[in-house]
Amino acid sequence: MKTYAIIMAGGVGSRFWPRSREKMPKQLLKIFGENTMIQDTVKRISKIINDEDIFIVTNKIQKDEIKKQLPQIPSENIIVEPFGRNTAACIGLASIIIHNFHPDAVTVVLPADHIIRDVDAFVDIIRKAIDFAYKTKGLVTIGIQPTRPETGYGYIQREEKEVEENIFKVKTFAEKPNYQTAEKFIESGDFLWNSGMFIWRADVILDEIKKHMPDLYEGLEKLQKHLMKDDFQKQVELVYGMLRSISIDYGVMEKSDNVYVIRSTFGWSDVGSWEEVYQLSHKDDNGNSLHGNCFVDGVKNSYIYSENNFTAVLGLENVIVINTDDALLVANRTHSQDVRKVVDYLKMKKHNEYL
Amino acid sequence: MKTYAIIMAGGVGSRFWPRSREKMPKQLLKIFGENTMIQDTVKRISKIINDEDIFIVTNKIQKDEIKKQLPQIPSENIIVEPFGRNTAACIGLASIIIHNFHPDAVTVVLPADHIIRDVDAFVDIIRKAIDFAYKTKGLVTIGIQPTRPETGYGYIQREEKEVEENIFKVKTFAEKPNYQTAEKFIESGDFLWNSGMFIWRADVILDEIKKHMPDLYEGLEKLQKHLMKDDFQKQVELVYGMLRSISIDYGVMEKSDNVYVIRSTFGWSDVGSWEEVYQLSHKDDNGNSLHGNCFVDGVKNSYIYSENNFTAVLGLENVIVINTDDALLVANRTHSQDVRKVVDYLKMKKHNEYL
Numbered sequence: 001m002k003t004y005a006i007i008m009a010g011g012v013g014s015r016f017w018p019r020s021r022e023k024m025p026k027q028l029l030k031i032f033g034e035n036t037m038i039q040d041t042v043k044r045i046s047k048i049i050n051d052e053d054i055f056i057v058t059n060k061i062q063k064d065e066i067k068k069q070l071p072q073i074p075s076e077n078i079i080v081e082p083f084g085r086n087t088a089a090c091i092g093l094a095s096i097i098i099h100n101f102h103p104d105a106v107t108v109v110l111p112a113d114h115i116i117r118d119v120d121a122f123v124d125i126i127r128k129a130i131d132f133a134y135k136t137k138g139l140v141t142i143g144i145q146p147t148r149p150e151t152g153y154g155y156i157q158r159e160e161k162e163v164e165e166n167i168f169k170v171k172t173f174a175e176k177p178n179y180q181t182a183e184k185f186i187e188s189g190d191f192l193w194n195s196g197m198f199i200w201r202a203d204v205i206l207d208e209i210k211k212h213m214p215d216l217y218e219g220l221e222k223l224q225k226h227l228m229k230d231d232f233q234k235q236v237e238l239v240y241g242m243l244r245s246i247s248i249d250y251g252v253m254e255k256s257d258n259v260y261v262i263r264s265t266f267g268w269s270d271v272g273s274w275e276e277v278y279q280l281s282h283k284d285d286n287g288n289s290l291h292g293n294c295f296v297d298g299v300k301n302s303y304i305y306s307e308n309n310f311t312a313v314l315g316l317e318n319v320i321v322i323n324t325d326d327a328l329l330v331a332n333r334t335h336s337q338d339v340r341k342v343v344d345y346l347k348m349k350k351h352n353e354y355l
Numbered sequence: 356m357k358t359y360a361i362i363m364a365g366g367v368g369s370r371f372w373p374r375s376r377e378k379m380p381k382q383l384l385k386i387f388g389e390n391t392m393i394q395d396t397v398k399r400i401s402k403i404i405n406d407e408d409i410f411i412v413t414n415k416i417q418k419d420e421i422k423k424q425l426p427q428i429p430s431e432n433i434i435v436e437p438f439g440r441n442t443a444a445c446i447g448l449a450s451i452i453i454h455n456f457h458p459d460a461v462t463v464v465l466p467a468d469h470i471i472r473d474v475d476a477f478v479d480i481i482r483k484a485i486d487f488a489y490k491t492k493g494l495v496t497i498g499i500q501p502t503r504p505e506t507g508y509g510y511i512q513r514e515e516k517e518v519e520e521n522i523f524k525v526k527t528f529a530e531k532p533n534y535q536t537a538e539k540f541i542e543s544g545d546f547l548w549n550s551g552m553f554i555w556r557a558d559v560i561l562d563e564i565k566k567h568m569p570d571l572y573e574g575l576e577k578l579q580k581h582l583m584k585d586d587f588q589k590q591v592e593l594v595y596g597m598l599r600s601i602s603i604d605y606g607v608m609e610k611s612d613n614v615y616v617i618r619s620t621f622g623w624s625d626v627g628s629w630e631e632v633y634q635l636s637h638k639d640d641n642g643n644s645l646h647g648n649c650f651v652d653g654v655k656n657s658y659i660y661s662e663n664n665f666t667a668v669l670g671l672e673n674v675i676v677i678n679t680d681d682a683l684l685v686a687n688r689t690h691s692q693d694v695r696k697v698v699d700y701l702k703m704k705k706h707n708e709y710l
Contacts, residue, residue, distance in 0.1 A: 018667075295700050297693055310682040310709045312373075312697040315690030316674065323683050327665040328676075330685050335670030338652055342667040345650045354665045 001134050002105040004202075005049045006094040009038055009058040009066060009112035010084050014343040015273050018327035019305070022355050023061050027112035028069065031277055036069055038112040045110060046072075047123050048130075055079055055097065056112070057090045082237040088251040089243050091198075092209055092220045093236065099202040100227050106130045107205070109198040109248075115280065117267025125264045129199035132167060132260065139208060139253060140199040141170065143192025143261040144268045149182035152272045154194035154249070156261050157185075163260065170259040173249055192261060195268055198248065205252070212255040219243055274320045274329075275336035278303040292323075301333070327354045356489050357460040359557075360404045361449040364393055364413045364421060364467035365439050369698040370628050373682035374660070377710050378416050382467035383424060386632055391424055393467040400465060401427075402478050403485070410434055410452065411467070412445045437592040443606040444598045446553075447564055447575045448591065454557040455582050461485045462560070464553040464603075470635065472622025480619045484554035487522060487615065494563060494608060495554040496525065498547025498616040499623045504537035507627050509549035509604070511616050512540075518615065525614040528604055547616060550623055553603065560607070567610040574598055629675045629684075630691035633658040647678075656688070682709045 013026030020026045027038040035043065042054060051072045057079045058066050067075055079094055091109055098105055108126055116122045125142065133140045143156045154176055158168035173194065177185060185191035200208075210217040219239040226235040253259055269280060281289035281303065288299055292306035298315040307324045320336060322329040329339065346354050368381030375381045382393040390398065397409060406427045412434045413421050422430055434449055446464055453460055463481055471477045480497065488495045498511045509530055513523035528549065532540060540546035555563075565572040574594040581590040608614055624635060636644035636658065643654055647661035653670040662679045675691060677684040684694065701709050 018665075295697055297696050298687075298690060306683070309680075310373075310701075310706065311685070312683065312694075312700075313685045314693045314697070315687035316671075316685065319671065319685070321683075321685055323678075325664075328661070328667065328678050328683060330666070330668045330671065330674070330676055332653075332670035335653060338669045339667075341652050342650055342669070345667075346665075351665065 002102040003049050003053065003108065003130055004098045004105050005045045005054045005108045005110060006091060007038065007041055007054065007056045007110050007112050008087060008090055009056050009062065010081060010090065011113060013113065015339050017339050017343050018322055018324045018329050018354065024065065025062065026271070028062065028065050031271065032115060032280065037115070038066065039069055040115070041110055041112050042070055042073065044116060044119050044122060045108060048126055049108065052077070055094050057081060057094050059084065080233070082240050085240055085243045086245040087248040088209070088213060088216055088246045089240065091205065091248050092216055093223070095202050095205050096220050096224050097227065099206055100224070103203045105202050106134050107200060107202050111196050111270070114195070114268060114270045121266035125262055125266065126199065129262050132164065133199045133201060137201060137204050139204065139256055139259045141253065141259065141261045142195040142197040142264050144195050145263055145265045146186055146191065146193050149179060149186050150193065151176060151179055151182050153270070155185050155191045156194045158190050158192060158261050158263070160190065166263040168261055168263065170261050173254045192263055194249070196270070208252050208256050208258070213246070213251045216243060216251070273336040274303060274322065274331070274339065275333050278320065278333060357457040358404050358408065358463065358485055359453045359460050360400045360409045360463045360465060361446060362393065362396055362409065362411045362465050362467050363442060363445055364411050364417065365436060365445060366468060368468065370694050372694050372698050373677055373679045373684050373709065379420065380417065383417065383420050386626065387470060387635065392470070393421065394424055395470070396465055396467050397425055397428065399471060399474050399477060400463060403481055404463065407432070410449050412436060412449050414439065435588070437595050440595055440598045441600040442603040443564070443568060443571055443601045444595065446560065446603050447571055448578070450557050450560050451575050451579050452582065454561055455579070458558045460557050461489045462555060462557050466551050466625070469550070469623060469625050476621035480617055480621065481554065484617050487519065488554045488556060492556060492559050494559065494611055494614045496608065496614065496616045497550040497552040497619050499550050500618055500620045501541055501546065501548050504534060504541050505548065506531060506534055506537050508625070510540050510546045511549045512546050513616050513618070515545065521618040523616050523618065525616050528609045547618055549604070551625070563607050563611050563613070568601070568606045571598060571606070628691040629658060629677065629686070629694065630688050633675065633688060
């Protein structure tokens with residue numbers, strides 16, 4: 001059995017402004033520790049899958065930085081989308097390449113910008129998912145056992161009955177809920193967080209795309225004829241121009257009756273905001289997480305990042321301060337999601353130098 | 356009657372870090388409007404005194420910037436102290452130069468970094484003080500009618516009886532009080548804020564220094580022999596090395612029985628903190644005073660200054676954000692005085708680039 005990985009690394013990550021920029025989104029940043037998030041993602045999956053079998057789908061802007069950060073990945077494995085068309089197109093594009101090598105290869109699809117605390121548990125789950133997906137020809141998703149009524153994640157409702165240990169058929173997918181709904185999900189006991197990680201055979205996912213997204217499949221069929229040819233990238237641009245921007249969840253997973261979920265507990269987060277970075281960071285006795293050249297006095301429960309400049313914070317609690325060379329964010333922790341408003345403002349004002 | 360001005364511009368202004376630096380202290384900054392504070396100070400007094408009769412006492416570090424900001428002041432009028440020795444030495448040094456030109460000239464001594472709202476009222480008061488000081492040979496101070504029990508200023512207690520309209524003999528000087536004492540001062544009705552502005556004849560202040568600070572007078576006498584000579588600056592260095600660091604208030608004013616105060620109401624502030632800058636600034640409907648390239652959302656009653664970088668502030672009230680090219684201050688408005696702690700920290704850590 002042959003295995004491949006597809007790492008989806010096209011995100012722009014505006015929620016981490018001003019550290020994340022169009023050229024340097026979240027997955028390319030060192031948010032925690034020594035490695036960038038994509039370096040950690042590759043490191044984790046390379047415990048199971050050889051570097052030469054790891055594909056990374058990204059865009060023109062990020063391509064060079066990704067090559068720099070991941071010299072162990074063959075440069076022909078960096079797939080460049082001409083523009084983002086959501087996860088269905090991204091996965092379809094990478095899958096025809098993998099299918100061309102090994103039609104029945106199992107493919108592990110991973111976002112580039114999540115964190116996972118218990119890597120050993122993650123590896124065990126992925127191994128189990130690979131075996132299950134190969135054997136059953138099912139579409140397998142990773143569902144995370146929820147620890148709180150989070151409103152920032154999508155949910156997966158599982159069937160009652162276990163197919164195998166911790167593996168269930170999926171009843172339904174649910175969008176990000178409001179708080180009350182999230183509480184009900186948690187109480188019911190059969191909802192899991194949708195991690196956005198998928199495991200399936202290349203031939204299976206292409207069949208499912210053919211069934212549920214025939215327009216995408218038509219585009220992919222065209223591209224299959226140009227695989228390994230000089231004009232492939234040019235054809236990708238032509239085909240992408242005609243594709244709809246649809247997620248694999250919406251386009252395939254919610255429509256297929258061949259979907260399974262593995263219940264997992266490996267300390268996962270998609271790190272969706274500075275608040276979540278604060279929550280996941282090591283804190284000192286005052287509840288502060290301090291990074292870079294800074295001085296605090298009378299400060300509690302705050303996250304402070306000072307890139308090269310010196311930062312002083314006095315007499316404040318529950319604040320996020322992100323001080324980069326050219327742009328600064330100062331936010332109440334409860335307003336961490338409003339970073340989008342800043343990015344929208346910068347777009348509106350065409351202040352592209354800060355985007 | 357000949358008049359001169361002495362503008363004391365040697366302060367380091369650490370309370371305005373990170374905008375104020377050793378090379379660029381408060382008086383050299385545009386805190387309000389188009390002009391720097393020393394430019395405003397010179398502009399005000401030049402309504403009464405000719406530019407060529409205005410002397411500025413400063414130090415080596417600030418000299419060039421002062422010449423740049425005040426091209427109308429003859430460069431020989433910029434007096435350079437080798438190091439700061441408080442106001443008594445500063446005033447003594449400038450006074451022997453003025454005394455050499457016109458022994459009975461009236462000298463207006465002004466700090467370089469105060470703001471005055473009603474310039475016409477200020478001019479009237481200074482004219483009145485000049486006439487009074489010339490005529491009576493008294494030491495005249497400007498006392499500001501208090502508007503609140505301020506603990507950041509020194510106070511002057513006046514005698515009951517008016518000598519002339521709004522002019523009183525001084526009963527006593529009081530250091531910065533605590534809040535309760537400040538309240539009593541206000542209730543009593545005979546206390547005024549000590550503005551640190553003085554008006555007297557050159558011969559009179561030198562006589563008073565001779566009487567109350569004989570050691571300083573001895574040094575000044577030595578220097579008088581070197582006035583207008585090539586070695587003057589070298590002699591100043593020698594003499595300054597032996598001087599005590601004493602304020603004119605403590606060294607002369609509190610000891611002399613020849614001291615008057617003019618009660619004034621021209622909208623004065625010594626602008627002692629970022630909080631006071633906020634108080635004195637124009638505010639928008641949310642009570643914010645915003646300067647430079649910034650975006651706010653859910654922000655109230657705050658002062659935000661963004662030098663060249665872009666600054667975004669979200670969901671905070673009563674904060675001060677001062678974002679300069681290399682250093683950042685984020686402070687609760689109530690902790691505005693703690694800026695000194697930052698400066699102390701930087702000194703301790705020898706981070707001289709931020710001082």
